[in-house]
Amino acid sequence: MHCLKALAISLPLTLGLPALAQTVSDVHFEAGNYGAMVSGTVIGREYIDYRLGAKKGQKLFAELTVSGTNGSGTVYFNILPPGSDDVAIYNSSVEGNSTTVTLTASGNWTIRVYQMGNDKDAGKTSGFNLDLSIQ
Numbered sequence: 001m002h003c004l005k006a007l008a009i010s011l012p013l014t015l016g017l018p019a020l021a022q023t024v025s026d027v028h029f030e031a032g033n034y035g036a037m038v039s040g041t042v043i044g045r046e047y048i049d050y051r052l053g054a055k056k057g058q059k060l061f062a063e064l065t066v067s068g069t070n071g072s073g074t075v076y077f078n079i080l081p082p083g084s085d086d087v088a089i090y091n092s093s094v095e096g097n098s099t100t101v102t103l104t105a106s107g108n109w110t111i112r113v114y115q116m117g118n119d120k121d122a123g124k125t126s127g128f129n130l131d132l133s134i135q
Contacts, residue, residue: 022046022047025038025040035133038129043123044115050111054107057103060103063097069127070124071122071125074115078091079109082108084110
């Protein structure tokens with residue numbers, strides 16, 4: 001995998017949720033590369049959305065690893081298609097933290113990283129690395 005640095009632009013996401021610091025980061029691959037590694041941290045009920053522009057028929061690879069935690073490290077990701085109302089086509093808490101999916105539509109796809117269980121409820125912190133590519 002040719003995974004170099006990604007350019008990510010963080011924007012606050014306001015959904016009317018009470019005091020949760022949600023972010024959206026647009027991921028752009030450097031010229032000549034089709035992949036990137038992004039890193040982040042989620043705390044408690046927070047989540048981070050990584051947005052990637054892609055075309056129908058391309059393959060999206062995503063692999064999530066925990067880089068450190070003060071809890072159990074229960075970090076997962078969902079893949080949401082363009083225009084989704086939080087309905088995922090892939091849920092890593094059920095299907096595993098590594099996948100390749102064929103994209104069914106063109107547009108901005110979202111990879112949402114979040115915690116579950118006690119880590120989420122107790123406000124634990126987990127660092128993660130997310131390896132992404134589109135071919």
